[in-house]
Amino acid sequence: MHKILLLLAAIAIVACSTNNRQQNNANLLPYYNTADFKPQWLQSNNSNTLQQIHSIGYFNFTDQSGNSFSSKNVAGKIYVADFFFTSCPGICKKLTTNLLAVQKTFADDTSVLILSHSVTPDIDSVAVLKNYAINFNINNNKWHLLTGNKEAIYTLARQSYFADEDLGMKKNVNDFLHTENVLLIDKHGSIRGVYKGTSPLEITDLIADIKTLQQEQ
Numbered sequence: 547m548h549k550i551l552l553l554l555a556a557i558a559i560v561a562c563s564t565n566n567r568q569q570n571n572a573n574l575l576p577y578y579n580t581a582d583f584k585p586q587w588l589q590s591n592n593s594n595t596l597q598q599i600h601s602i603g604y605f606n607f608t609d610q611s612g613n614s615f616s617s618k619n620v621a622g623k624i625y626v627a628d629f630f631f632t633s634c635p636g637i638c639k640k641l642t643t644n645l646l647a648v649q650k651t652f653a654d655d656t657s658v659l660i661l662s663h664s665v666t667p668d669i670d671s672v673a674v675l676k677n678y679a680i681n682f683n684i685n686n687n688k689w690h691l692l693t694g695n696k697e698a699i700y701t702l703a704r705q706s707y708f709a710d711e712d713l714g715m716k717k718n719v720n721d722f723l724h725t726e727n728v729l730l731i732d733k734h735g736s737i738r739g740v741y742k743g744t745s746p747l748e749i750t751d752l753i754a755d756i757k758t759l760q761q762e763q
Contacts, residue, residue, distance in 0.1 A: 574758050575730075578737040581708040601735040602627075602706045607663070607694035610675035611686050615661075619690075620731070624759055625659040626752065628728045628743055629709050631666040632678045637726060641743035642682050645728070649688055651753050657733075658756060660689040663703065665723045667693040707737070728752060732759055 576585030579600040588599075606616035626648055630638040645660060652658040664670035670678075675691040678684075684691070692699075700723055703709040709725045730739030730752060739755045741748040 574762070575732075575738045575755055578708075578740060581710075583708065583740050599734075599736050602731060602737075603702060605698065605702050605706075607692040607699070608672060609686070609690040609692055610672060610679045610684075612672045612676075615690050615692060617735075620659060620661070620735075622733050623657050623659055624733055624756060625661055625731050626728060626756075627661045627663070627707060627731055629663045629665050629703055629707075629723060629725055631664055632670050632674055633666065637744060641726065641728070642684075644743060644746055644749045645689075646682065646684075647746075647749055648753060648756070649685055652756070653685065653688065657760070658688075662689065662691050663699055664691065664693045665699065665703070667696050667699055730755055730759065732762070 576587050577599050578584070579586060602617070604617045606614060609615045626645065628641060628645065630641060632638075642662070645662075648658075648660060664675065670691075670693050672693065675693055679686060679689070679691055703723055703725075707727075707729055709727060709729070710723060726743050728741045728743040728749070729737055730741070732738045738759060739752060741752045743749070
């Protein structure tokens with residue numbers, strides 16, 4: 547009987563510890579506020595705390611359907627962001643193919659979107675992006691291929707998404723932007739995950755993290 551009581555007490559302690567841990571970690575996914583992508587966990591997501599977190603800046607581009615697409619279109623939504631160009635011979639195609647798994651998983655979920663920004667917008671016109679979308683079976687309502695002013699895209703990429711492989715080097719719009727990173731953005735516009743888009747395993751992690759993010763209050 548003594549052993550049984552000790553066992554029950556141990557179970558109760560573990561259960562209490564688990565419950566406290568869940569309560570103390572309101573956000574199960576970290577935030578990323580700097581270009582080195584050092585994760586930071588918060589104990590709460592109240593408005594005062596969120597104001598101190600890095601968020602994606604305002605943008606307004608054009609998608610493959612010729613429609614204006616801005617920050618207003620992702621307000622209150624979870625979205626995945628990446629950077630590509632349609633003439634890319636290999637890596638971009640693999641990245642796009644992998645992201646089709648995200649499109650398929652959340653096909654009927656209007657709260658989740660995918661944004662792919664062209665880093666050669668002078669070449670990737672609406673017509674070119676539309677053809678690219680057709681070739682990859684991209685759902686135009688779920689996945690938006692964006693083109694627009696090159697300087698605006700590069701500034702947003704580097705300052706908001708920290709999307710560049712060569713950290714610590716000052717660059718301008720004439721320096722080509724290259725990254726395989728795919729970023730997970732929450733409904734407040736904060737970066738909550740960073741993944742290698744060419745890795746199917748990391749895309750699987752991305753899908754799991756989107757589902758986790760959907761559980762946040």
